[in-house]
Amino acid sequence: MTAAKSSKARLEPAEVKAELLAKYPPKVARKRSKQIMINEALENGTPEITANVRTIPGIITMRGCTYAGCKGVIMGPTRDIVNLVHGPIGCSFYAWLTRRNQTDPGPEGPDGENFMTYAFSTDMQDQDIIFGGEKKLAAAIQEAYDLFHPKSIAVFATCPVGLIGDDIHTVSRNMKEKFGDCNVYAFSCEGYKGVSQSAGHHIANNQVFRHIVGVDDRPVEGKYKISLLGEYNIGGDGFEIDRIFKKCGITNIATFSGNSTYKQFATAHQADLNAVMCHRSINYVADMMETKFGIPWIKVNFIGAKATAKSLRKIAAYFEDKELIDRVEQVIAEEMPEVEAAVADILPRTEGKTAMMFVGGSRAHHYQELFSEMGMKTISAGYEFAHRDDYEGRRVLPSIEVDADSRNIEEIEVEADPARFKPRKSAAAMQALEAAGTVKFKDYEGLAPDMAAGTLIIDDLNQHEAETLVKLMKPDIFCAGIKEKFSIQKLGVPMKQLHSYDSGGPYAGFKGAINFYQEIDRLVNSKVWSYMKAPWQENPQLSGAYVWE
Ligand code: CFM
Numbered sequence: 001m002t003a004a005k006s007s008k009a010r011l012e013p014a015e016v017k018a019e020l021l022a023k024y025p026p027k028v029a030r031k032r033s034k035q036i037m038i039n040e041a042l043e044n045g046t047p048e049i050t051a052n053v054r055t056i057p058g059i060i061t062m063r064g065c066t067y068a069g070c071k072g073v074i075m076g077p078t079r080d081i082v083n084l085v086h087g088p089i090g091c092s093f094y095a096w097l098t099r100r101n102q103t104d105p106g107p108e109g110p111d112g113e114n115f116m117t118y119a120f121s122t123d124m125q126d127q128d129i130i131f132g133g134e135k136k137l138a139a140a141i142q143e144a145y146d147l148f149h150p151k152s153i154a155v156f157a158t159c160p161v162g163l164i165g166d167d168i169h170t171v172s173r174n175m176k177e178k179f180g181d182c183n184v185y186a187f188s189c190e191g192y193k194g195v196s197q198s199a200g201h202h203i204a205n206n207q208v209f210r211h212i213v214g215v216d217d218r219p220v221e222g223k224y225k226i227s228l229l230g231e232y233n234i235g236g237d238g239f240e241i242d243r244i245f246k247k248c249g250i251t252n253i254a255t256f257s258g259n260s261t262y263k264q265f266a267t268a269h270q271a272d273l274n275a276v277m278c279h280r281s282i283n284y285v286a287d288m289m290e291t292k293f294g295i296p297w298i299k300v301n302f303i304g305a306k307a308t309a310k311s312l313r314k315i316a317a318y319f320e321d322k323e324l325i326d327r328v329e330q331v332i333a334e335e336m337p338e339v340e341a342a343v344a345d346i347l348p349r350t351e352g353k354t355a356m357m358f359v360g361g362s363r364a365h366h367y368q369e370l371f372s373e374m375g376m377k378t379i380s381a382g383y384e385f386a387h388r389d390d391y392e393g394r395r396v397l398p399s400i401e402v403d404a405d406s407r408n409i410e411e412i413e414v415e416a417d418p419a420r421f422k423p424r425k426s427a428a429a430m431q432a433l434e435a436a437g438t439v440k441f442k443d444y445e446g447l448a449p450d451m452a453a454g455t456l457i458i459d460d461l462n463q464h465e466a467e468t469l470v471k472l473m474k475p476d477i478f479c480a481g482i483k484e485k486f487s488i489q490k491l492g493v494p495m496k497q498l499h500s501y502d503s504g505g506p507y508a509g510f511k512g513a514i515n516f517y518q519e520i521d522r523l524v525n526s527k528v529w530s531y532m533k534a535p536w537q538e539n540p541q542l543s544g545a546y547v548w549e
Pocket of ligand 1: 500
């Protein structure tokens with residue numbers, strides 16, 4: 001690349017793609033090429049992207065592991081389940097409260113059950129690896145039970161547990177029977193089980209569905225009962241969404257799993273609608289609940305003020321109740337003026353600026369709503385571990401190849417519950433709602449159709465490509481996670497973590513949108529990172545180039 005070419009105005013997307021691949025050996029370049037897509041609107045959708053495949057060894061991926069997806073993401077935010085990690089202490093320590101998922105002490109007050117601040121681990125040692133760790137696990141479950149008398153204990157397997165073959169499920173079942181008043185179950189979520197944390201989501205979904213959802217039939221009161229699936233209360237997002245639901249008169253029985261409790265999951269089968277926010281992490285539970293209990297699901301998004309209004313309207317339209325429809329309109333009318341005033345304030349400083357976001361399996365899509373409200377364009381985005389349908393829409397599901405890595409993850413066979421299956425709406429009523437265009441069931445369009453033609457969509461971005469991309473396209477802001485943060489800032493570009501939010505939040509809902517506008521305005525208009533000059537830029541210690549083959 002020559003210096004003259006580094007101006008973002010002159011680089012075509014195909015040239016950027018070629019630059020990203022230029023340093024790879026040919027075989028690696030061929031593989032990566034299929035995960036880098038130049039977006040365009042085709043007659044029947046968008047181009048096909050390769051996703052949810054193994055990262056090529058040697059590449060520094062942004063991804064996490066299966067254990068992270070199960071223990072950290074899905075089960076981490078529930079406050080009154082003891083999460084006991086069977087494995088070496090590091091797996092527990094590094095999964096401990098780094099995601100900024102918040103919780104509310106709940107009706108029991110600040111002394112109520114909240115185990116999130118503890119790191120429970122069996123602290124496996126060499127001798128456990130050699131002689132087996134089942135006895136140690138049983139003792140740890142017993143110790144947690146004696147100390148806290150929790151309603152539930154969840155056991156998580158880390159890599160060595162799978163390698164030595166400890167039977168964590170039998171140990172858990174035996175302890176559950178022994179206690180009688182504590183639900184104990186285990187997750188075979190060894191880090192290596194899948195190609196990313198996505199496999200961990202699936203494993204967690206299966207066990208939550210099998211062991212918790214529907215175990216409590218005590219009735220939950222409420223006129224419009226929903227559950228919110230795939231919202232994890234990072235930076236208090238769930239608090240803001242719950243505030244809005246409450247104002248609308250909507251009862252949120254359970255959030256999976258931000259700010260949640262065991263009882264919420266146990267009673268979630270009583271909802272009349274499942275609203276799915278992060279589809280990637282929780283779609284399995286939504287599908288299984290529909291089959292077993294007859295609860296339909298719709299896709300929602302509470303990231304972005306307009307998206308929030310749209311999602312509320314969808315929920316109201318589903319219930320087909322004038323009182324709720326009017327109430328939702330009233331809430332939107334009350335909330336929007338403050339949002340509009342905030343947009344008017346920041347727009348002159350943010351309009352026309354560019355953003356890139358590479359996050360997980362849904363936020364790289366959802367956050368584009370907030371940026372477009374600020375007049376900012378997303379020039380490149382992608383997921384770490386999403387599947388093709390998250391890019392291209394649910395309609396591609398039948399054409400996704402199931403490879404050995406995916407086949408490795410259990411698919412539960414679910415049937416309608418003989419006593420409790422109750423279709424919430426007739427097939428005709430659901431069709432009528434879809435025909436009216438207000439509600440679409442079990443559907444989502446994916447990230448690609450929402451992005452402009454000529455933008456770059458990149459799956460499983462890595463360290464090398466992130467740096468190259470930023471150097472070539474010079475976005476005004478780059479959004480990703482802690483592993484990317486400092487290398488991007490060293491390139492002189494502001495960086496915002498969209499996993500933990502660094503600090504601050506909420507960014508969901510109406511009040512969250514205002515917080516986000518102000519934070520991004522501050523970041524894209526601060527010049528501080530452009531003053532950065534790394535010492536090696538002036539005084540290089542090494543010179544030369546890599547030569548392949
Ligand atoms: Fe769903 Fe998430 Fe995400 Fe995710 Fe995650 Fe997360 Fe994420 Mo980090 S559940 S897929 S596994 S929205 S922890 S709250 S921010 S990568 S985009």
